[in-house]
Amino acid sequence: xxxxxxxxxxxxxxxxxxxxxxxxxxxxxxxxxxxxxxxxxxxxxxxxxxxxxxxxxxxxxxxxxxxxxxxxxxxxxxxxxxxxxxxxxxxxxxxxxxxxxxxxxxxxxxxxxxxxxxxxxxxxxxxxxxxxxxxxxxxxxxxxxxxxxxxxxxxxxxxxxxxxxxxxxxxxxxxxxxxxxxxxxxxxxxxxxxxxxxxxxxxxxxxxxxxxxxxxxxxxxxxxxxxxxxxxxxxxxxxxxxxxxxxxxxxxxx
Amino acid sequence: xxxxxxxxxxxxxxxxxxxxxxxxxxxxxxxxxxxxxxxxxxxxxxxxxxxxxxxxxxxxxxxxxxxxxxxxxxxxxxxxxxxxxxxxxxxxxxxxxxxxxxxxxxxxxxxxxxxxxxxxxxxxxxxxxxxxxxxxxxxxxxxxxxxxxxxxxxxxxxxxxxxxxxxxxxxxxxxxxxxxxxxxxxxxxxxxxxxxxxxxxxxxxxxxxxxxxxxxxxxxxxxxxxxxxxxxxxxxxxxxxxxxxxxxxxxxxx
Numbered sequence: 356x357x358x359x360x361x362x363x364x365x366x367x368x369x370x371x372x373x374x375x376x377x378x379x380x381x382x383x384x385x386x387x388x389x390x391x392x393x394x395x396x397x398x399x400x401x402x403x404x405x406x407x408x409x410x411x412x413x414x415x416x417x418x419x420x421x422x423x424x425x426x427x428x429x430x431x432x433x434x435x436x437x438x439x440x441x442x443x444x445x446x447x448x449x450x451x452x453x454x455x456x457x458x459x460x461x462x463x464x465x466x467x468x469x470x471x472x473x474x475x476x477x478x479x480x481x482x483x484x485x486x487x488x489x490x491x492x493x494x495x496x497x498x499x500x501x502x503x504x505x506x507x508x509x510x511x512x513x514x515x516x517x518x519x520x521x522x523x524x525x526x527x528x529x530x531x532x533x534x535x536x537x538x539x540x541x542x543x544x545x546x547x548x549x550x551x552x553x554x555x556x557x558x559x560x561x562x563x564x565x566x567x568x569x570x571x572x573x574x575x576x577x578x579x580x581x582x583x584x585x586x587x588x589x590x591x592x593x594x595x596x597x598x599x600x601x602x603x604x605x606x607x608x609x
Numbered sequence: 610x611x612x613x614x615x616x617x618x619x620x621x622x623x624x625x626x627x628x629x630x631x632x633x634x635x636x637x638x639x640x641x642x643x644x645x646x647x648x649x650x651x652x653x654x655x656x657x658x659x660x661x662x663x664x665x666x667x668x669x670x671x672x673x674x675x676x677x678x679x680x681x682x683x684x685x686x687x688x689x690x691x692x693x694x695x696x697x698x699x700x701x702x703x704x705x706x707x708x709x710x711x712x713x714x715x716x717x718x719x720x721x722x723x724x725x726x727x728x729x730x731x732x733x734x735x736x737x738x739x740x741x742x743x744x745x746x747x748x749x750x751x752x753x754x755x756x757x758x759x760x761x762x763x764x765x766x767x768x769x770x771x772x773x774x775x776x777x778x779x780x781x782x783x784x785x786x787x788x789x790x791x792x793x794x795x796x797x798x799x800x801x802x803x804x805x806x807x808x809x810x811x812x813x814x815x816x817x818x819x820x821x822x823x824x825x826x827x828x829x830x831x832x833x834x835x836x837x838x839x840x841x842x843x844x845x846x847x848x849x850x851x852x853x854x855x856x857x858x859x860x861x862x863x
Contacts, residue, residue, distance in 0.1 A: 364731035411732070435728050443731040474689050477618035477697040478665070482732070 409589030515548030623695030663843030769802030
């Protein structure tokens with residue numbers, strides 16, 4: 356048996372989220388099925404994190420153990436030939452037996468894409484969240500600075516699997532404008548369930564003038580989900596990168 | 610009655626082409642239906658040109674005559690509310706009675722988008738044509754220079770409606786590389802049926818080494834469609850702009 360790790364992209368509108376579930380095709384299932392139909396091996400694929408239905412990934416990370424003797428290059432091409440449209444492996448390599456995509460991850464990059472055009476986009480309804488009307492981006496940037504840093508993010512997390520702690524560190528939160536789009540680029544050492552989408556939903560309320568940066572400070576301190584803005588729609592969210600310690604997955608660029 | 614002209618975008622994968630046809634929803638039909646359900650008026654929308662199923666438009670032009678007293682701004686918003694997902698009007702204005710989107714057009718811009726990534730794109734299968742493997746872009750540029758100018762483009766046109774002449778002028782043909790995409794930007798005073806897609810298909814054969822620039826010269830001179838490359842898939846083609854004489858549609862930027 357060897358341990359194989361992959362980077363993969365998927366169009367979240369084509370799958371029912373990352374995690375395998377009965378009766379709905381998930382990315383995990385599509386990948387496990389591709390491995391099984393190629394090698395005959397029934398394996399469990401470990402993802403670096405779950406993404407919900409509609410959430411996209413440019414470079415999700417995952418690993419699995421297989422016995423096949425196909426070399427990495429052939430395995431990569433053959434698995435891509437077995438994956439359904441909307442999902443593709445971009446990198447594949449045999450790695451240390453001990454590597455685990457979820458346990459070894461030390462951070463993630465996400466981008467949340469808002470269309471700020473006057474009319475709903477003709478293209479890419481599944482690939483952005485359309486917010487017509489003016490957004491005060493300077494005000495959103497001021498509130499973003501409150502979110503950066505190590506905080507208890509209970510106010511920004513939907514109820515999900517129980518966790519040891521709700522403290523996470525947001526390392527960067529940048530707003531980039533251009534071509535009718537406003538993108539929120541978020542980096543952190545880890546994210547609670549729906550945390551990026553709740554940060555996006557809350558910053559959009561700031562942009563609309565409903566909350567101030569001071570309100571966001573107050574919401575963060577209250578540790579009460581009911582105070583923050585709504586969870587922004589899945590269609591705007593992209594998992595851009597999963598980070599590993601220097602030397603653990605060195606070939607890849609962050 | 611007033612004459613109204615519009616610029617519109619549409620995702621070609623959501624419609625069965627521009628032209629109304631029984632049993633398949635076309636862009637023309639969607640727009641005519643939106644006008645009828647808003648105003649009760651049964652109108653014919655004149656497009657600047659037909660696009661086939663799968664071909665996208667960022668700024669198609671069209672006009673129609675209506676009696677409604679809704680002002681331009683309200684008509685624009687209300688029609689957008691009646692259009693199905695995948696189609697949107699970006700501009701609307703009342704214009705000279707004599708304006709006709711097709712007859713007055715003096716040129717068009719198209720872009721053909723090729724994905725040159727190693728694996729098929731996870732996103733945008735309907736929005737580009739994936740060509741794995743190396744393309745010799747310098748060689749394609751050399752062949753593109755042969756196509757620019759006034760020529761009889763019979764070799765680059767599928768059989769379509771009969772036309773007075775197959776002479777057209779290609780004003781510019783540029784290849785732009787970047788981010789795993791190769792885009793062919795084409796400007797001309799008019800295009801024959803499938804002409805841009807046949808130019809794209811032929812230049813791709815040049816990039817693969819099957820044809821030389823000299824071959825393309827020979828193909829052009831032969832006036833024989835069977836000699837050129839295949840018609841490239843509709844998914845890669847975007848109608849970017851329809852041009853009108855200075856002063857006829859002055860508000861818009863080319």
